[in-house]
Amino acid sequence: MLHKIFLRILLWGSTMLAVGLLLSTYLSHLNPGKYWITGFSGFFFPLLFPICLLLIPVLWWYKRKEQLLLCSIAVLCCIPAALVTWGVHIFSKNNIVKQPNSREFTLMTYNTSSMGLMAYKTDKDKEAAIYKVVSKNSPDILCMQEFYSNDKPDKEHHIDSLMQRGQYSYHFFTCDKTQWDTWFYGIALFSRYPIAAAAVIPCGESKVGSGSSFLQADLVLQGDTIRIFSVHLTSYMFKGEDYDNMKAPGGGGLVYKMRSTFQKRSAQALQLAALVAESPYPAIVCGDFNDTPVSFTYKTVSRNLQDVFLETGSGWGRTLSFLSPSLRIDYVLTQPSFRIHGSQVFPTHPSDHFPVMACLSLKKH
Structure with a gap:
């Protein structure tokens, strides 16, 4: 019984999260000066993206093919937004000290x-x-x-x-x-x-x-x-x-x-x-x-x-x-x-x- 409830929550929850992720990403392209409700959308992206990403292996484990496909598509479509949210230069040189005798x-x-x-x-x-x-x-x-x-x-x-x-x-x-x-x-x-x-x-x-x-x-x-x-x-x-x-x-x-x-x-x-x-x-x-x-x-x-x-x-x-x-x-x-x-x-x-x-x-x- 509990297993069935969990699967139902997983099914509907993953669907809603994937749709929410897409909306949070693409509604932000609209001018909130004209469509004010879109001004809220980007706030939720940093939370929704990692959750959907973590859901992908869970959905694969439980063989929820439709939800797996939806979450995967949502994550792939939102990668450009992720790349302006998180910096990825973990191992590269990042120097804020000026070099002597330079134009820096x-x-x-x-x-x-x-x-x-x-x-x-x-x-x-x-x-x-x-x-x-x-x-x-x-x-x-x-x-x-x-x-x-x-x-x-x-x-x-x-x-x-x-x-x-x-x-x-x-x-x-x-x-x-x-x-x-x-x-x-x-x-x-x-x-x-x-x-x-x-x-x-x-x-x-x-x-x-x-x-x-x-x-x-x-x-x-x-x-x-x-x-x-x-x-x-x-x-x-x-x-x-x-x-x-x-x-x-x-x-x-x-x-x-x-x-x-x-x-x-x-x-x-x-x-x-x-x-x-x-x-x-x-x-x-x-x-x-x-x-x-x-x-x-x-x-x-x-x-x-x-x-x-x-x-x-x-x-x-x-x-x-x-x-x-x-x-x-x-x-x-x-x-x-x-x-x-x-x-x-x-x-x-x-x-x-x-x-x-x-x-x-x-x-x-």
């Missing part, structure tokens, strides 16, 4: 969650962790999203502190939001290379500041000019009451907020992809996309670009410290004119996001 440079992207500021008080442990990882790895170019600095004498002037500690001669700050005249929020870029030009490109509205614009900067490296886009795409910005009001009508519901976020983020992705395509200089895109590799956002922005983690990394490449070990939402993407020598994600604790650093160089013409 390093770039780090880091969502700092307002430099540890919460409820207008700085978490000193988080703040110290940020400075420690930056000082230890000393990137030539440092891009920070959800950045905060304060001009008040008794507060944290992070712009000056980072320029001094990191030995950065140049910086640019979008300053998307100002509070009480001295509290500044936005996206910051610090560089040891000259900034030839920089611009704040509006991309929406955000109450927290970062997420209202893209930072665009042209840097001069050894006679060549490159363009960097540092971005923080719209996040859900959930609060405790959002979970309590999940079933609330109209704008109070959690699902409504997610739907609105999907629409805003898909529009930002299309805008960013167009800016990268129009760049007169070799371009790098970095920042917090707030979306997984199996998503419309990632597919749109990364088209014709190289993902530094996929080119050199292995495993999950997790960049968010909570919710799930599979969440890779912070990226460094480059146009093919760049050579990727290595990349690394630094599990920084305590920190909401983990920084991503890459060692790059421009290919010789």
Whole structure:
């Protein structure tokens, strides 16, 4: 009796999982700005793919031919999505240390969650962790999203502190939001290379500041000019009451907020992809996309670009410290004119996001 129940569960369960895997992969090709429900699809892929893969030998053992065929087809059809979810360079050389007397440079992207500021008080442990990882790895170019600095004498002037500690001669700050005249929020870029030009490109509205614009900067490296886009795409910005009001009508519901976020983020992705395509200089895109590799956002922005983690990394490449070990939402993407020598994600604790650093160089013409 129990054996029959198990086989029935295996039959229906494997069928539903295989169909779910296919939907999670291919619905993400649709623009959630038009079909908002598709915005949820990619979240489930990192769980469904390994389960379906593990089910294949079980189905073969129990001689469930139809389900075996369905699961096998689903897994094969979803291999391209798996290859943008997991890094497979387990044994290859991955070096983020610059070679002396070379044209290599390093770039780090880091969502700092307002430099540890919460409820207008700085978490000193988080703040110290940020400075420690930056000082230890000393990137030539440092891009920070959800950045905060304060001009008040008794507060944290992070712009000056980072320029001094990191030995950065140049910086640019979008300053998307100002509070009480001295509290500044936005996206910051610090560089040891000259900034030839920089611009704040509006991309929406955000109450927290970062997420209202893209930072665009042209840097001069050894006679060549490159363009960097540092971005923080719209996040859900959930609060405790959002979970309590999940079933609330109209704008109070959690699902409504997610739907609105999907629409805003898909529009930002299309805008960013167009800016990268129009760049007169070799371009790098970095920042917090707030979306997984199996998503419309990632597919749109990364088209014709190289993902530094996929080119050199292995495993999950997790960049968010909570919710799930599979969440890779912070990226460094480059146009093919760049050579990727290595990349690394630094599990920084305590920190909401983990920084991503890459060692790059421009290919010789």
